[in-house]
Amino acid sequence: MxxxxxxxxxxIEALSEHVRTGRLDIDEYxxxxxxxxxxxxxxxxxxxFEDLPEPQPSVLRARPVPARPAAPARRFSVGAVPIAAIIALLLFFTVARGLWLVFLIPVVVAFVYGARSR
Structure with a gap:
């Protein structure tokens, strides 16, 4: 920063104080x-100011905590697979009337979203 x-x-004022107290001589100041x-x-x-006690400039005392990078947002979570399976079962027993290919929907969705999130 x-x-x-x-x-x-x-x-500079902090350094002046160290001269007044005898911690620094004029040349070093x-x-x-x-x-x-x-x-x-x-x-x-x-x-x-590493080798000097207080007073130190406030900018050296108030060091900000480094920001952590945010975790990437997950577009598809593992918890969505059971939900997709329930939807597939409902489709199987209501709309599809026995077509077993409906069970492939959650698998296809998992592969598509899993590949996109990498």
């Missing part, structure tokens, strides 16, 4: 503040 100017200023000014992303900013 890219840094804003306000986030860079906050990082100059080097790190130049890197903060040139930083474009959080990844550029993080190494500059």
């Amino acid at each position: 890219r840094l804003s100017d306000a986030e860079r200023e906050e990082a 100059g080097t790190r503040s130049a890197k903060v000014t040139a930083a474009r992303t959080r990844g550029d900013l993080a190494p500059l």
